Amino acid sequence: MNPLETVRTAFTAVMGRKMRSALTMLGILIGIASVMLTVGLGAGAQKSITDQINKLGSNLLIVTSGANTGLTVNNSSASNRTRFTAPLTLNDATALADKNNCPDVLRVAPVSTTSTTAYVGTTSATTSVVGTTPDWLGVRARTVTTGRFFTTGESSTGSLVAVIGSTTASNLFGTAYPIGKTVTLTGQSFTVIGVLDTVGSTLSGNEDDQIVIPSGTYAQRFSTSTNMNTVTMILLEAKDKDSLSAALQQATTTMYVMHNVTALAPDFSVSSQQALVETIGSLTTILTALLSGIAGISLLVGGIGVMNIMLVSVTERIKEIGLRKALGARPSVIMLQFLVEASMLGLMGGALGIALGFGGGQLLSKAIGYPVIISVAATALALGVSLVIGIVAGVYPAWRAAKLAPIDALRNE
């Protein structure tokens, strides 16, 4: 019997018992759909987190005060935590920007942030104020859509100019053109000179709701520290992805010298986003694997369902099997017929499950505003898995059918 006839015979058998076949497929369908959704959600989560981190800027290194985050280059010992920690300053930033110290660092942007209320006439809005240098724009991979960013001159002289985020612009000015208008921060009037591009939220908050002012101005007007040059953190941009670790080493060495500390007792930390991306990536991978494992159990149950139905089918069709054998079907042909039938149930269930996974993924992604990524590889794998389940579940029933004695089978009423 040729393969086409085998498939046709199996298809006739599956279609001849529509309700039962449909219910059997349902088990595989639900299993495949849930595994695909879980994996899709996991991949989506990972991508969205990675995107958010990358949105902070590419090849970014962050220097922070204190040596107690898990993502530092040097792990501090417990005794160091209580030690006095020297704050980061604009001098540190200058040293890090020096090409002799850090040849692989492209740009440096010291950043100080605080929260304040901004006033425009009677309108007010609470927002964050960021004091930095013109390099911030490049380091953070941002652009100015309207107007301009402040210059190095304005940065050092402490000009009263502000570049605002798009959300801040609409909060304070509505639809009015904000450039040249005045915004009041802590009683001081700032002239709006630019509006930033819209990028949405990142892990560090809403990137569109902030007011960026020159670092010099920030030091004069907002600094609460005794040392006006204190900054919250220093952002570094490495030349490229490959020089990231070299830049990290150079920055760390420079900071040792600047703060007069050693690797044994650092009072700062330099972290790369790469490390953060990898940590979060491995976390989501573990979580996805765990959830898919749980969803996989329903696949197993689906497979048992296929096996059960195939056993019932063999028992019910003993007479048919007997007849086919009497007419010359060899045991292997009967075996193949039932195997193909079981695989067909698995494969059809799997295909429908993939369709449901896709559909469900689209809906879910709309509902939670979060991508659900179902890759071609995952689809192919799901199809393969459902086929394998069908075959495995079909082996025992098919073997039973094949070894039936033709006389016993024919005699069966």
Place this chain on the structure above:
Amino acid sequence: MTGIVELDDVHKTYRTGTITFEALRGITLSIAEGEYIAITGPSGSGKSTLMNILGCLDVPTDGTYHLGGEDVSRMSEKDLAVVRNKRIGFVFQQFNLLRSMTAQRNVELPLMYAGVGARERHTLAREALERVGLGDRTHHRPGELSGGQQQRACIARALVTNPDIILADEPTGNLDSVSTHDVLTLLHELHDQGRTIVLITHEHDVAMEAQRQVQIYDGLLSEGAHV
């Protein structure tokens, strides 16, 4: 060895636990090519066992069976399947047509297992159905055919592979008198065309249709019909 069927001292013993039952106790039978033979016997006589062995559905415990010159008495199930497919055409009391298939597809079934291509299969099945007078019923399913028509479809299925023998097991057992007459006439015609037909029945009238009668009783054969 001249006959198409040669049974030589065939025994069949069934063992169920400690009980042994000798269904056939030394059957020797020769059927010539083109012969029309009826095997009769009451239930429990070993008639069904003999039919199973003749049909290669079972193998003898002892003795030999040559079918078309080939010793089939020690064959594996795999090889027996091929022998049944090539050499035997079955006609059953219950017809045993597959309900999900048309008459045409049912008749094609043995050809499918023989590996005959679709086009040739189609032609042969159509010819066989026309031969039994069902040329206009090829696309009907068994449920849409009368008992007599179903049995004729069954005979078409038995003919289609051009087998060495046609083995008809109580072919008229489920039919009314008109259909019985139709089927017996058809078997006669096939015999006249040179087919070897083995008819198994417990009905005297039906047995008398055949050219030669043998009777089985308590696992032993005797010539003549004494039902």
